[in-house]
Amino acid sequence: MDIASSALADIVGEANILTGDDIGDRYRIDFLRKHEAAPGVVLRPASTEEVSAILRLAHSEGTPVTVIGGQTGMCGAAMASPGGIGLSLERMNRIEEIDPASMTMTVQAGCVLQVAHEAAEEQGVFLPLDLGARGSAMIGGVIGTNAGGNRVLRWGMMRDMVLGLEVVLADGRIVSSLGKVIKDNAGYNWKHLLIGSEGTLGVVTRAVLRLRPLPTTQQTAIVATGSFEDAIRLLRNLEASLSGRLSSFELLWGDCYGRVVDAQLKQLKRPCPLPKGYGFYIVVEAMGSDREGDDAQFERALAAELDSGLVVDAVLANSDTQRATLWGVRDEMHVGFMNLMPFCNYDVSMAQSVMPTFVSRVREDLAKRYPEAVSYFYGHAGDGNLHAIVNQDPGKPLESLAVDEIVFGVIRELGGSIAAEHGIGTLRRQFLDWTRSDDEVWMMRAIKQALDPKGILNPGKVFEL
């Protein structure tokens, strides 16, 4: 790296420059321990102005800069370039304002998602975006990836929650639009370019997030259905019978549920909440504010589905502890797959109607080439988003490229997307044009070229320049 450390020290102070062995794993290795980076230096700025000064320097020297959030992304997007700058905004973690009158939160990008949740709840308001990595993922990371999670069905993805954004562009220019308005059609709404751009177009430093009324009731169940079609019928029924309160609909194929609950019993001593052996399991959750009516409405809705035979078994949480146990099945699914490591994991989206075709086609195509292949499917089925865990032959070296081609080949045929939530990073880069047209990729490159002509921001992510 050509930038003198004295110049960096002038910006962030000696104590906030990490080099060599001081660059701990949390800056170099991701959650799945699949990707490893070797940044030349990690910088921990304390303000937008410091981020701007760092980028001005990096821009003049052509030094790559990668923002490192909570490292919970799944596709290598937060891996700093060899010898480049890793930028951690962990010191920029303040919640600057919660404005219940406008239902907004102004927050710095280094704030951990769960901290933002808790701060909102203390003020009697609600930040709906929720995902299993809530304890590590940062606001900048969930914006950088346009994260989704368990409640997209009702409240949308991160894109739907960002009202205002402050970013630092590659040349150090600070662009700020921290308004609290929901509607703003004054020209291009540029924030949407930045959201989900995986740190390749700018560094998010602050955001104004849209809050919602804090639900005061929560009803959670795991239910089983015999078929996928019944699961989708159930989804449509509950959307209507719960009067728009359905907040989560997380589906697991039966074999996936079995594997996960067995592992969780063994390793976490978590009892299996619903017997194994059914076709499909769904974590269903509703949230609302009618203390008298909501529980009864939820129970009535599920009872009707049990009576009609659409739901074949169900367990309802009757305490917060039980709720945590039920959600534990979904939030800690990785426990079930750890002994399959290394494996390929996918995050794809498609029309709900073709989900069973996707699963059966992937299994058929895998079996043709790899008779020993194992595959498990689950995901945010309410949003048309499935995850797949695939190992073509446990015990043998992973043939990830060939497996990717099989899975993405099916998704392309079915008109879906290779990346529903996790993004492209480096892991999916060569498949970007499998579900994006040449013209779409051309436009992405043109935007990148316009905002970061020297290509210093997170180079090699999304596409090679």
Ligand SMILES: Cc1cc2nc3c(=O)[nH]c(=O)nc-3n(C[C@H](O)[C@H](O)[C@H](O)COP(=O)(O)OP(=O)(O)OC[C@H]3O[C@@H](n4cnc5c(N)ncnc54)[C@H](O)[C@@H]3O)c2cc1C
């Ligand atoms: C157990 C588990 C469950 C998960 N569940 C979900 C889920 O349900 N839905 C979902 O969408 N994702 C999920 N994820 C993936 C992950 O949590 C999200 O992608 C999350 O948004 C990443 O946040 P992070 O702070 O860890 O970002 P990182 O992984 O550190 O970074 C991700 C990308 O964002 C960029 N970035 C980080 N900060 C900034 C910034 N300030 N400005 C610009 N770019 C930035 C990075 O450069 C990188 O490109 C899950 C992950 C785990 C481990």
